[in-house]
Amino acid sequence: MDNQFIFKYSWEILPKRWVKKMERSEHGNRSDTNTDYPFQLLCFLKLHTYTRVQVSIDICGVDYPSRKRRFEVVYNLLSTRYNSRIRVQTSADEVTRISPVVSPFPSAGRWEREVWDMFGVSSINHPDLRRISTDYGFEGHPLRKDLPLSGYVEVRYDDPEKRVVSEPIEMTQEFRYFDFASPWEQRSDG
């Protein structure tokens, strides 16, 4: 449905230092790169005549706790001129800092804030790096796999103190994990 043009072209043109691996599948093309290079790679993709990737659709983070560099930052990009999409992925661990891509793609500002807020992967020289979706005093990075779904604190309005307080969470029912193929079985081992 979208053509493979910029993918094939960039595979031939890009210096091999920048791109570790390029992979092509029917569900979208991806290219893997090192942490030092996403800024250069994205600037190239944006400005070069034959790849003109002007729209940064999405920047997201993924957590693979079993890997050494556990986070992966994925940049989804779109070229409206060539009707092509391409995905650039970088891996990072908790302390690596990535270069922000805000100057070629101004829309990336909020995405990088969200990656910082949800995962803890920060950017060097980001113009405005602070939390975006979580609560004002929230500690931790929610979308990491080690933070449980219910979180650690719950909030309630405390009448004597006349404000909202956070307290450690108290669950009256144990967490039920619904993973069944047949409605009769709670946990299936098949």
Place this chain on the structure above:
Amino acid sequence: MIPSTTRKDLMIVNMGPHHPSMHGVLRLIVTLDGEDVIDCEPILGYLHRGMEKIAENRTIIQYLPYVTRWDYLATMFTEAITVNGPEQLGNIQVPQRASYIRAIMLELSRIASHLLWLGPFMADIGAQTPFFYIFRERELIYDLFEAATGMRMMHNYFRIGGVAADLPHGWIDKCLDFCDYFLTGVAEYQKLITRNPIFLERVEGVGFIGAEEALNWGLSGPMLRASGIQWDLRKVDRYECYDEFDWEVQWQKEGDSLARYLVRISEMTESIKIIQQALEGIPGGPYENLEIRRFDRIKNPEWNDFQYRFISKKPSPTFELSKQELYVRVEAPKGELGIFMIGDQSVFPWRWKIRPPGFINLQILPQLVKRMKLADIMTILGSIDIIMGEVDR
């Protein structure tokens, strides 16, 4: 922040999370110099519900009721994209009839969303009447949805491989009647609003976005099309059965709020055209690809045996996502709604990233309101058409 050279004290006003226009809970911290806006900073996160983390712990069919809560005005799009992802991952064919039903529902949802954009937009500008008129038409759409899906707003209708239930008898005629009535409704809005001098004073020339700038900021949907770029995912990606209908992409060149208004109004008329063509051409056949439902990890559980035939339920349609990544997208009324999903070889996805159009479209707001008057903020905010359910997820 650009400090003013003449005045020393700038006023910082908090247009707080609760405000009367129905955009939701958005907090704007506006720095004013008299009536001119120096800077505006939106603060999000008041409606953050952790949709992405919940998605990692639910199967697709369990997650479907959650997705309508992202964009609660155009609910069919969120459901469509949730089922389109696994369908593309598993190469599941959708029957023709289901595809047509989906297209009809999506276009009705688009009309509903544009209507509920129009009402609050006009109410922000000062015209109270259209706010009530749109609910007339929206109630008719709700009635159609309730007849087909069972719920007025948060229908749990789409399934992997089709839709949940077929259209009831007589629905098609009712829908055709609605289309005829709605064309007169749109004509009424045009007469009331489009050449109204007060409206034009408020809206023309306000919030101009050029084509290059629109692409740089990653805008999509009517905001991009109002700046002169004819980019519509229904034509570009050719998903569902939109190829078989005869319709045009609506676009304008000016790039101001008036152009965005005109694009959305003409999109409503275009949607009616698509619905009429779909209703006339709807084929018979199955409404769901029932092969998928037979997915069972245990091959022959005893509960499906003959003696349990009256108490056995239908097997739950759990669908195993293969270990692939996919970015699936749909042209929602607000822009490009996308899901980036990474499957793990299990029933739960590993990562479910929602790309909401409102989140991106809202980024351009601080840029646009510099040098504008305070009253123009609401015009621009209204013309961007955001909904906080999807911005915050």
